[in-house]
Amino acid sequence: MMAQKNTCPIGVFDSGLGGLTVARSIATALPHESVYYFGDTKRCPYGTRGENEVRSFALQAGRWLSCHNVKIIVIACNTATAAALRVCQQTLDVPVIGVIVPGARAAINSTRTREVGVLATNLTTRSGAYTRAIQDLDAGVDVYGCPASSFVEIVEQELATGAHLQERWLEDEDIFDTPEVRAVVRQVVTPLKGHNIDTVVLGCTHFPLLVGPIRHELGPGIRVVSSAEETTRELVDILQRREQLAPEDALPQHRFATTSDNLAEFAAAGSFIFGQPLKSIEHVSLEELV
Amino acid sequence: MMAQKNTCPIGVFDSGLGGLTVARSIATALPHESVYYFGDTKRCPYGTRGENEVRSFALQAGRWLSCHNVKIIVIACNTATAAALRVCQQTLDVPVIGVIVPGARAAINSTRTREVGVLATNLTTRSGAYTRAIQDLDAGVDVYGCPASSFVEIVEQELATGAHLQERWLEDEDIFDTPEVRAVVRQVVTPLKGHNIDTVVLGCTHFPLLVGPIRHELGPGIRVVSSAEETTRELVDILQRREQLAPEDALPQHRFATTSDNLAEFAAAGSFIFGQPLKSIEHVSLEELV
Numbered sequence: 001m002m003a004q005k006n007t008c009p010i011g012v013f014d015s016g017l018g019g020l021t022v023a024r025s026i027a028t029a030l031p032h033e034s035v036y037y038f039g040d041t042k043r044c045p046y047g048t049r050g051e052n053e054v055r056s057f058a059l060q061a062g063r064w065l066s067c068h069n070v071k072i073i074v075i076a077c078n079t080a081t082a083a084a085l086r087v088c089q090q091t092l093d094v095p096v097i098g099v100i101v102p103g104a105r106a107a108i109n110s111t112r113t114r115e116v117g118v119l120a121t122n123l124t125t126r127s128g129a130y131t132r133a134i135q136d137l138d139a140g141v142d143v144y145g146c147p148a149s150s151f152v153e154i155v156e157q158e159l160a161t162g163a164h165l166q167e168r169w170l171e172d173e174d175i176f177d178t179p180e181v182r183a184v185v186r187q188v189v190t191p192l193k194g195h196n197i198d199t200v201v202l203g204c205t206h207f208p209l210l211v212g213p214i215r216h217e218l219g220p221g222i223r224v225v226s227s228a229e230e231t232t233r234e235l236v237d238i239l240q241r242r243e244q245l246a247p248e249d250a251l252p253q254h255r256f257a258t259t260s261d262n263l264a265e266f267a268a269a270g271s272f273i274f275g276q277p278l279k280s281i282e283h284v285s286l287e288e289l290v
Numbered sequence: 291m292m293a294q295k296n297t298c299p300i301g302v303f304d305s306g307l308g309g310l311t312v313a314r315s316i317a318t319a320l321p322h323e324s325v326y327y328f329g330d331t332k333r334c335p336y337g338t339r340g341e342n343e344v345r346s347f348a349l350q351a352g353r354w355l356s357c358h359n360v361k362i363i364v365i366a367c368n369t370a371t372a373a374a375l376r377v378c379q380q381t382l383d384v385p386v387i388g389v390i391v392p393g394a395r396a397a398i399n400s401t402r403t404r405e406v407g408v409l410a411t412n413l414t415t416r417s418g419a420y421t422r423a424i425q426d427l428d429a430g431v432d433v434y435g436c437p438a439s440s441f442v443e444i445v446e447q448e449l450a451t452g453a454h455l456q457e458r459w460l461e462d463e464d465i466f467d468t469p470e471v472r473a474v475v476r477q478v479v480t481p482l483k484g485h486n487i488d489t490v491v492l493g494c495t496h497f498p499l500l501v502g503p504i505r506h507e508l509g510p511g512i513r514v515v516s517s518a519e520e521t522t523r524e525l526v527d528i529l530q531r532r533e534q535l536a537p538e539d540a541l542p543q544h545r546f547a548t549t550s551d552n553l554a555e556f557a558a559a560g561s562f563i564f565g566q567p568l569k570s571i572e573h574v575s576l577e578e579l580v
Contacts, residue, residue: 089430095404101427109524110531114385136426137391140379223531234399241400 006246009034009255010235011070011094013061016044017159017266018152018205019076020273022099025208025232026074027254027274030239032246034253036070039270041260042286045152046079047123058084059091060289064257066094071244074231075099076205078120082129095238102234103201103227104133108141110223111199115142117192117222119214120203122147130203144195148188148204154181155206159269177212185213192218202226209273255280259289296536299326299545300525301360301384303351306334307449307556308442308495309366310563312389315498315522316364317544317564320529322536324543326360329560331550332576335442336369337413348374349381350579354547356384361534364521365389366495368410372419385528392524393491393517394423398431400513401489405432407482407512409504410493412437420493434485438478438494444471445496449559467502475503482508492516499563545570549579 010030012023016039023035038061040046046054058080065073073096075081075088081098088096107116118130125145134143158175192200200222202208208226215224239245246252256278260266263281270278300320302313306329313325328351330336336344348370355363363386365371365378371388378386397406408420415435424433448465482490490512492498498516505514529535536542546568550556553571560568 086429089428092430095428095430097428106531109528112532112534138379138385138387139376140382140385238399241396242402244402 006071006244007034007250008069008071009036009253011036011038011065011068011073012076013038013040013058013065013073013080014077014205015039015046015057015080016041017269017273018155020270021205021208022074022076022228022231023254024274025226025228026235027252029232029236030245032248032250032252033239034246034250034255036065036068037254037256038065038284039256039258039260039266041258041266043259046077047121047149047152051083054080054083055087058088062088062092062096064284064289066092070094072097072235072238074235076228076231078124078129078204078227082124082127097231097234097238099205099227099231100129100133100203102230103203103225104130105137106225106230106233107199107201108134108138110225111141113196113198114138114140115144115195115197117144117146117195117197117200118203119146119148119151119189119200119207121152122149124203130201142195144192144197146189146192148207150184150188151210152204152206154184155209159272174212176210177216181210182213182217185210185217189214189217197222199223199225202228253280254278255282257282257284259284259286296361296534297324297540298359298361299324299543301326301328301355301358301363302366303328303330303348303355303363303370304367304495305329305336305347305370306331307559307563308445310560311495311498312364312366312518312521313544314564315516315518316525317542319522319526320535322538322540322542323529324536324540324545326355326358327544327546328355328574329546329548329550329556331548331556333549336367337411337439337442341373344370344373345377348378352378352382352386354574354579356382360384362387362525362528364525366518366521368414368419368494368517372414372417387521387524387528389495389517389521390419390423390493392520393493393515394420395427396515396520396523397489397491398424398428400515401431403486403488404428404430405434405485405487407434407436407485407487407490408493409436409438409441409479409490409497411442412439414493420491432485434482434487436479436482438497440474440478441500442494442496444474445499449562464502466500467506471500472503472507475500475507479504479507487512489513489515492518543570544568545572547572547574549574549576
């Protein structure tokens, strides 16, 4: 039996800030665990790049985290999961999980009508990764992909306001639930309304930030499943089964690394998404990545 | 939103008696749920038949259960899951789950060494179904299949003693944990010992009956994952998420159907495996199956 590595941090990476919704969900569900977050902000977004390039970037992020003594790595990005989960699992000497299968499984386990909608970026939707993951687990479920890249733009535009974010997350205000955002969401989710869908997956790590307007526009008859939260549930099951949870007297020490040259901007937007101040942020130059 | 079907039974089927380990696990974890069990004993075992034949038999069993108002169907047989899960999911108007993916997922979530053993019948081992299921979920885990059809023979021979079983399960005696059985198990599991395996899946629904000698021969450093128990965990998650659990004041009414012509034998061996007397057993002729 291998030595336990209970107090090592949980590695989380994303192309930028979106994966902080996953990190936040992990920190909330596992209050004794430390998160080591890597955001490849300088090369964000991955969604407009080719698959080989995303795979190579994801491997670099995974190698960087695995050199920093993490006990497990979570790819907190749907694009990177689709392109690089398998190769990261095969290559890295640390176990790796992604966000797609947990979201797919939760959708199957939730649906009664056996019709599921998936909100994701246009690229993830086109890739068919969710449809495959869902139908691999239950071939009797119909999947309706709904491209929603404009949701990412809404979030990024709002986050770019930077300076005001810190006051606003302290007020616990849902800055995204405005009439304008609801109108965009309403238009985007319209194609999901013509079916017998009772469950919708948020298949992009930015989208939990828009869960207010998304729930409102989908209406009360539709359950919303967040791949961020479901990945956290899977992580809890893994650490429990492997007896690798941090001890209950451990104080979490979250650390954040980014390729961004603007640490102030990363700190402001990151603290807003993570729901608490990012106390330890380090800059990683692209030259340090192998 | 569809009408809730809370009080409908959970359908479970197997080629014969082995699936009663799954039914028992369900009845224990969900004490308010009723199980409707179908055992195709007359055509047992499925393991020596062709894939097309198994698929056709499994569809007949699934159709029979879906005509008896079950809210979900569990294929409690690894051979039938491998051969017929997808077609059952695509064809039947009731949701269907199998035993392989829950066992595979539990093994991945349990292993630290990333080396997993799978004990299954020779046929299931040759089919590679577990290896595929495990590596689809984590491409970094090595899988060592270990053919163990002789375990089925041990169980069936012991169960064939029939008349004495009822007294013995009432005594809660582990009738399978004998020096002779331990010797057989020791020999079968030897190939698993040359690796760095820390987790072994019981990939046949007969095998939980041998968990005593299996644990003993594998030793304390190896976790044993039962596909029966893991399938029950998945079922609990599904019924909770779909809000389809029976109400807490419901009294379970388990029913058992079999194609066997010898209901007394089915009752004796079945009560032993199920852990309580089978109170309602009906005979189903092959002509009734469509």
